[in-house]
Amino acid sequence: MGSIREDILTARTPEYVWDAIRDIGAVHRRLVPDQVVDTTMDGDIRILTFSSGGMARELIVAVDEEARRMAYAVIDGPVPLTHHHASFQVFSAGEKNSRLVCITDSLPNEFAEEVRLRVERLARTMKQTMEASTM
Template identity: 40%
Template sequence: MASITQEILIESSAEKVWEVLGDFDTGPSRMAPGFVVDTRIEADCRVVTFADGTVVRERRVTVDHDSRRIVYSVVGGNVEHDNAVMQVVADGAERCRLVWTRDVLPDDLAAPMTTAMTQGMTVIKRTLDG
């Protein structure tokens, strides 16, 4: 199983970043506008549409407000297994770290997912900084 971890510093409080990230229903569109062009809820999943036309269904696993941690899984398509965790960790009063970890099968999905996560993190930082 491929495991991917990325981390960025965001110049904003953990509370402010979590307000966006912890919103399962609309968080992707709010944290990565332009990179994500639509987020909508269908049954027990959110459907996320990316600027490149990719559409994924993500099932909510948990949203833990106390630890500022959200867990979700891409379901369907050519994904055998996916577990994604995003966590906001305070690093002072007006700075935090966003840690995004993903475990995925099949392994050959790691390269495109890493690219997408890197692009997404760039947009997230730009959107949520200060």
């Protein structure tokens, strides 16, 4: 199984970063606005529309307020994966900084490099978006 871990250090408070992560219907505004143009919710299903025109359907598995952790599983996406699960967890990294840990597991392994590149790009964009936000 391809497993990818990204540690993102941000110049934002853990409260701010968690608020952005837990806002599951606002991915297109708060996390990756250049890559996702719309986010809609249908119960526990999040539907992302990408700037490329593609779409993904994700099952929201958990939003854990106490642990500041959100997890989801891709049901249908632009890459034909048989398994894709990801989680985001926010930790303090000092008084005004935080560490966002992103873990993604996917199958089949033949797509591991493509998934890794996507995750790295998303991590960079999330950091830039959160640090640039005036919210």
